[in-house]
Amino acid sequence: MLIDRHDLVALLDRATGKRVTVVSAPAGSGKTSLLRAWAGRPGQDRAIAFVTVPPDQHDAQMFWLAVLAAVREALSEGHGKGRGEGLSAGLGAGLDADPPPAAPGSGGSVLVDAVLSELRAGGRRFVLVIDDLHELNSAEAVDGLRSLLSRLPPDAHVVVAGRRDPPLRLHRTRLDGELAEIRLAQLRFTEAESRELVAAAGLSLPDRVVAVLHERTEGWAAGLRLAVLSLAGHPDPERFAAEFSGSDRTVAEYLLAEMLERQPPGVQRLLLRTSLMDRVNGELADLLTGATGSERILLELEDSAAFVVSLDPERTLFRYHRLFGDLLRLELRRTQPGEIPALHRIAARWSAAHARPADAVRHLQAAGDWPDAARLLCDRALGLTLDGRAGTVTALLRAFPPGADEESPELALVNTIAELNESRPVEAAAHLEVGRSLAAARPPEHRNRLALTIASLDLLLARMRGDLDGIREQVGALPPVLSVPSNADVALGSDLRALALLNLGVAEAWSLRPDDGERHLTEGAALARDIGRPYLEVACLAHRGFTALSRSPALARRRCEEAIALASRHGWDAEPVIAPALATLAATFVWTGEPGPAREWLDRAGRVVSPGSEPGVRLLFHLVTGMFHAARGDHGRALEEYGSAASVQEVMAGEHALANLVTGLTAAAHVRLGRTDRARAMLDALDDERAGTPEIRNARALVRLADHAPEAARRELEPVLDGTAPSRLRLTSVEAHLLDALACEALGHHHTARKAVETALDLAEPDRLILPFTLTGARRLLEAIPLHETAHATLIADILDIPRAVPAAGSPEPGPGLSPSELRVLRFLPTNLTRLEIAGELSVSLNTVNTHIRRIYAKLGATDRSAAVRRGRELRLLSAGRS
Template sequence: MTRGHGVMPDLPATAGTARVPGRGRPDLIDRRDLIAALDRASEHRVTMISAPAGSGKTSLLRAWADRPGRDRRIAFLSVRPGQQDAQLFWLALLEAVRGATGATESLPAAPGFDGGAMVDKVLSEITASGGTFYLVIDDLHELGSAEASEQLAALLTALPRGVHAIVATRHDPPVHLHRLRLAGELAEIRAAQLRFSEAETRDLLAASGVALPHDVAGLLHQRAEGWAAGLRLAVLSLAGHPDPERFVAEFSGSHRTVAEYLMAEMLERQPPHVQRLLLRTSLPDRINGELADLLTGATGSERILLELEDANAFVVSLDPERTWFRYHHMFADLLRLELRRTLPEAIPELHRLAARWFAEHSQAVDAVRHLQAAGDWSEAARLLTDHTVSLTLDGQAGSVVALLRAFPACVGEDSPELALVYANADLHQHRLEEARAHLGIAGAYAETTPPDRRSRLRTAIASLDLLLARLRGHFDGVFEQADALPSPAEGRSNTEIALASDLRALALLNLGVAEAWSLRLDDSERHLLEGAALARDIGRPYLEVACRAHLGFASGSRSFALVRQRCEEAVALAARCGWDAAAVIAPAQVSLAGTLICTGEFDRGEQWLDRARHVTRSEGEPGVRLLVHLTSAMLCAARGQHAETLAELTAAEQVQAHMVSRHGLSTRVTAWTIATLARLGTVDRARADLAVLDDVQAAAGEIRTAAAVLHLAEKDPAGARRALRTVLDGTAPVSSFLTPIEARLLDALACRDLGDAQAAGAAVEQALNLAEPDRMILPFVMTGAWELLDALPRNTSHAALVSDILDTVRGDTPDRSAPPVPAEELSPSELRVLRYLPTNLTRPEIAAELSVSLNTVNTHIRRIYAKLGAGDRSSAVHRGRELRLLSNGRS
């Protein structure tokens, strides 16, 4: 089961060289003067066509864009009626731009949305296309998102040279274009300019095969005042009319009166089956043959719709295949008015039929709207509740809010039927206390519903409870909900399976993240892998990226290589989806930064850390924010910036203070805070912070190493060794692979201060043994123990690592961006031997490990040296790391 965006795009969004949706028709007259005016206007950066319904805006755009022999690229977007979601508008606009530039891939929707980043993406893709480019947006008045309108204003004012935008709207949009107007970059076409001239009226009559005397044609133009819709309706009514002169003589009045009169004339002259189709299909915003057959109770509706479009009877196709249609907005309004006048009793049932069809075709927003229009508030609430999580994942949170506002007060915010919908909206907007209250109401309501309904509600409530617990930092609450994890969906309808799968994938994500922040890394890895696989299977790339973004951190107990690999995979997947600058990928960015900082690649680590900082807002997920501050503190400590280190650690503590449960990294924050205070010379404050910890906290390995730093700052090396005893003998619990290395280095410093050089050297050698597999440089830099490396014997088996540590400290780091050697240059057997060279194993010991002869090992090593251009074991290891042939991971 797969899913695309899960929503209908802003149809039409087709684009190409001078081509827009809807076929060019011979009865559209060539309004040369008006098209020339639009050509002149489009020399400005932005052209706004603002005129009431029926003024001919869309027809003008179609005629302007459809001219043959024009070598230009046009991205054409018609905003879908009632568009409330900024993200869907921008995705449709980006798809139109990509269609015009020849790209075919589209981006998926997501719960979160960065409008500024999307504006930048649209601008960059337009700019990269080169040459003259036209961006045409029709029906802009349908855009109901203030957020999207502000972002569109930013786009229009930033269009590069050679790019021109044309926006058509019934009224001036809430898009602030005054800067463009003042700069002379805004051209405006108003209703007066769109009116037909008398000559154009005669051309329209002739193109439609209507013959009128010269004076009668002039009277028709005078009566219609050049109004495009009125003239088109008149031409439709005049075709074959028995007394055209009487018709024109009676043709008068306001636009509304004229339109109603002409529509009645046109409808009366249509065959009964066409009248029935026009009236009974006027309620939906868009129609296709299957839905029209359902609403009319007949067959062959698609053929009639195609014939009506060919006749230019206010019917427009919305896709190149001509399967979806809409009526001209004014025409649809008048048809609905006639339906209310002639068949009022049929309207509720037509809305119910449309709702059923849209629901069966996974278009829940339209289904709920029709149920609301039918007055079926309870059924509308049930359907919206069932789909609220999936709609949010589809990027339709704005539509959900708009649907909520449409419910009457008696079925509003205090209604238990909609409590789950309000809770989901609260979570999306990070209103956590309101979400908690609404989930409580939803839980009580669920217990009063029938068994089949109760199970579905409980599943949805459990999924949102997990999300709430994660956002509050209430990790114990997450584990309490783990037993309510939705089971795999089986034996249900396709719609129910899709909804249940969405909930399960979301629940697995939230459970896995909470387990990661609680350092239950094995459980976290298992649930995140399962969630990623499910999300991929059901076509939910956002949830897959979210799971994979946290997998790097969850892999920290296994190997650095795996952390790095999974972070890079997550970043690549996010980039393919257009989310490389979105908050969803921040966990992978910061985890990748942490691995680079730990291995001494401080500048590269800072680049990834800056990306994570950029997308991590103050109101974002607390677990990620804490990790960002802690990683920032690592970088500052590595550079000896102790004041900045303390500031980042203080920020991390402030994040923890607003979390319900204790983050697994909080012990490290506390320990590093004490150590940083000691290094800054504020030993009294460090001692006070250490004293307030309870026995369990004080026994942690990270706290013991901090106590050792404090003792060293107080010139008490013996006290430092005592503080480290439980870490060194392995009895103290540790939460970081850095801690055992750091403890041995601090022990080495204490031994040096005590005058025991031999013990200091042994402790350093032990630290190098632990650091070697991951090439861990950070502890040597942070503790200052790198100063002890010069005292090591020259024949140390860690010469390559020692060299890298000293290069890092002195700012002379080697270039690690060299491409890897092609795999065929080293055989698999040679690669296996190479990976033993960073260890302190002798050649006979390597032979024993590989179960081969010593001669075989010697032969492989000679070949390795030759292929890598190395003269000894240390340089071979160094070169192997530069070329990324050596694994950085622990086995």
């Protein structure tokens, strides 16, 4: 029963010339009808995305994922598509719809940036419509919407509609003249529109009757529509119009009973008993009524405009007009109060069986079945959190009676999950202990279910606290979780198994037990893939890259790139879940002497690693960042990063496998800054066990070399070189042989020094490990090796072609600011290659090489190739005398 409201549509058209439009009016004012009529017109010259916020939306991430999906769909469909019902990406629009990919704890700002990126790249006028904004109960989501509105591209417009003014702080937008506002006064029906509505309903009434009806309803759309429905076949329409009042109360008291009384008993029963559902389909309606044929009745009600609306193109899912639904529930409470708990239980069973756990918990709460609601929430809280619905979990927790969590182990465990999601391990540990003690008193059948959840949360908590030893000690609690086959009757069986494998694999990876770590992380990723948990799959793969680092940086690089590619497909390439892969990938480029890619991946890692990130990842990030600065000769900044890594280690409950490397590199940085006494004191304070590790022995050897005690340096290195103190990291082994070579050279043992360098090159060659040569100052040893006498001529050339490390912070940068591409060309100038051959080596065009050479000459103040090479050597951009 829609009529064409030309003036309002034109008003909305004009409003989109500004940046933001607010449509604010009470329920039943015709907001949604207007927006859909405006957006659904054929021949639109703009893309339109329509998002409807579902009732009581608590989850910022789910809101922004729906907005992002709607924007992408509208932009991809092009002109003339995505209109009307097809343009809606209403959150949770289908009972059986798969949830969009989500990442627990994901920052809403990342998704806001993604929406803005889509809008900027759209290349056309765009309108985003957000309806029912009053249902958005997430401060984080509202903050993100404020940010979006303040950064809209010029060709984008946003319409927000709700029952009250949105808390978006639009005063500045209003002062700038970029805000359009449509309120109840504009939405009221005119008398002429009231006549059109009556005529559209197939009624023939005198104008004076319509005028009275318009006056009595004051143009309120819902009141008019209800009145028109009741007027059909009324014996005395003039008396009806005279007595009718458009107030909410009168509508409730006068029209509801009249509408129900006109329906057959079976239809009345369906309307009342299904009114408890926000959305209903034929199957659920049959269960609630105990009858069959409910879908046919719902279709007929929609066709007769009886405040029933289908939500999908196939017309299988329905909802009632919200005002009408409120009135039906009021009538159900008045006439059948004893039936309501049983109806909620039926709805709960159906919702649980159709992957709607949050709705199932709400219905159990409404039925007063608090223990069952707590058990179901405990079973599903982890899954909801993994689906990005942690806000929903918190809201469901708050709906329990005060003090319920003090008596319920299930609610104590749900509180544990909620606190872990907020990165509050201390509070999480307290709730977990309450849950553990309460679970001990439960019957065996309940205790066994709770034991699975407790075991997995123990592991997760230990990982978030950096308690690696604690995870290993709890391995005895894992077999039930890891060995029980996935079974729908076991609470969260598959989710718990995948999470346990992830946590165990991470602990083993951080403990440098890479084989065990890789095995568990691989199993966890496969299980997560099988059960449709992409977030857990990405988490396993992101950590698996680190397990390969000790075997082969090249393999680690491939693993990390695979994990990042999968994360990118789900939109998580800027989420904390991928941080381990980003940091590990940066490490491989630092180790192979490629500062450009190393900086790029470190920057990306820095955007997702935060103080709330798990300690192991933070330690890795700070360590790799420090190594990056050390490779450039900036040992002051390197020390700052190593200090941050050490601070993380101090708050970890167990020792990270890279802790000794952090300590060794810290001492080495002090030596290279001339602070040998500080390095010596630092290393002397270590206990015997740590002092015997290869990383610390290398650092001690460096101190001995700085003290001009090469024999002592060799004694420190001997256990590392003979394998009695083996290193898991090939990087450390290469460094040990290079330090031994420097000690031999200082002793005048040139042949032994040469052999040590060759061994270091043998170890470094497979993965092109360049960093140890840069840090130890072994370039001069390489420059003395005739290339025709070594099997590693290419690697030596690569190492010597890298510019010498820059001075420490505060010193001027060497060279005239050549770009990375120009530096690559410069390194070919000492050779006999022609420009065409250089282009072939670099896989670029001859014109590109010519352009780079012209710029190199200009920046170096050179007039020819020989002068450019000479100046490059003076600036230490090229090795001396190497061709």
